[in-house]
Amino acid sequence: MKNIIIIEDELIAAQNLQRQLSIVAPDLQIIATLQTIEESVEYFQEKPAPDLCFMDIHLADGLAFHIFEKVKVNCPIIFTTAYDQYALAAFKVNSIDYILKPINKADLQRALDKAKYFTQNAENSKIEALVEMFQKQNRQYKECFLIPMRDKLLPLKVDEIACIFIENKLTHIITYKEETYFIAQTLDTITDWLNPAHFFRANRQYIIAHHAIKDIVLWPLGKLSVNLYVKTPERIIISKARVHQFKDWYTR
Numbered sequence: 001m002k003n004i005i006i007i008e009d010e011l012i013a014a015q016n017l018q019r020q021l022s023i024v025a026p027d028l029q030i031i032a033t034l035q036t037i038e039e040s041v042e043y044f045q046e047k048p049a050p051d052l053c054f055m056d057i058h059l060a061d062g063l064a065f066h067i068f069e070k071v072k073v074n075c076p077i078i079f080t081t082a083y084d085q086y087a088l089a090a091f092k093v094n095s096i097d098y099i100l101k102p103i104n105k106a107d108l109q110r111a112l113d114k115a116k117y118f119t120q121n122a123e124n125s126k127i128e129a130l131v132e133m134f135q136k137q138n139r140q141y142k143e144c145f146l147i148p149m150r151d152k153l154l155p156l157k158v159d160e161i162a163c164i165f166i167e168n169k170l171t172h173i174i175t176y177k178e179e180t181y182f183i184a185q186t187l188d189t190i191t192d193w194l195n196p197a198h199f200f201r202a203n204r205q206y207i208i209a210h211h212a213i214k215d216i217v218l219w220p221l222g223k224l225s226v227n228l229y230v231k232t233p234e235r236i237i238i239s240k241a242r243v244h245q246f247k248d249w250y251t252r
Helices: 011-024 037-046 065-070 105-120 127-138 187-193 240-250
Strands: 003-007 029-034 052-056 077-081 095-100 144-149 152-157 161-167 170-175 180-183 199-201 206-209 213-219 223-228 236-238
Touching (some): 144 180
Parallel strands (some): 003 029, 003 052, 052 077
Antiparallel strands (some): 144 152, 161 206, 170 180
8 A cells, every 4th residue: 555645625634644644654645636526526537546545524516425426436534624524435435444533643654554454454345345345344233123113213223123015105013022013214225324243135125134034934925035033914925036145144
């Protein structure tokens, strides 16, 4: 790991980071300092990917996450920001660390050590695989939902959920007590919220919890039918194409 870029719209903050990097890691070479989303997109479109990028979240022309919507970024990112509310969003992209400003040498050294460790242990791997490793290590999942109930919000712990399904364009949640609740979000959104070790997207209609599975029936054409401990309005079918993935998940 040698070449890095800095994306930071505040001159003083960029100079401070450069100064600290020169002390903590003098062997690193800063090959570019960018200030906006537009400049960053142009850079990643035209230049070879650096080994590492330090990226502020609040840039002059918007949030840095828009960069990833416009261009593919093939390098690990260390986010630097004065705000902690973007941590989850940061780890959905190429982030390996998230440093709050003002940046101190200890946090900077920790982030660099982390980047060097994974780079050295994955030097023969594609950067996409490396980034996926970082994301899995830092990913945070929901532990509780807030369910609208008339004039209040009902807390519902994720470990109380047996399955989630779509019916008549409404998202239903069924608990182990066979209580039914409604939630506004789509299954795609909810799937992203849930820990994949505990929940599986069975098909377009159903997300099922590992501990809710009662038995599994062999079905024609190589499919599986999954029965839960709770009643569901229709049979839950695992397609032949997903059977192997389902078995790996269930027998983890």
